[in-house]
Amino acid sequence: MDRSIGKWWDRLQFTLLFLSLTVASHYAYGWLQTALSPLDPYRVPEGRAEKVFGADGSDSGPSSQADRLRLFYWLGE
Known part of the structure; x- marks a missing residue:
């Protein structure tokens, strides 16, 4: 027992x-997962910051292949 x-x-x-x-x-x-997730690119800027982007397409993001690959793995796009 x-x-x-x-x-x-x-x-x-x-x-x-x-x-x-x-x-x-x-x-x-x-x-x-929350610590490694990328920051939200569409959030409203804080303080005196302004949200700007290249509307004419001249600034297409990272220029080197290593930066593009890093961005691909980071964002999954």
Whole structure:
């Protein structure tokens, strides 16, 4: 009888530890996702800043291939 209670107690401890580590990893991945996500380019500027862009298409973004590749991996576009 005592042996079966010990077995169930061990299983309960394992289950609680597994669930708590699962929840902790879920929140850690969520925090990591928000920390690594790019800034919102469409947000309203703060302070005295003005939002400007090249309307004539002359400024097409990064010029070197390495910068373009970095931007591709960062934004996924």
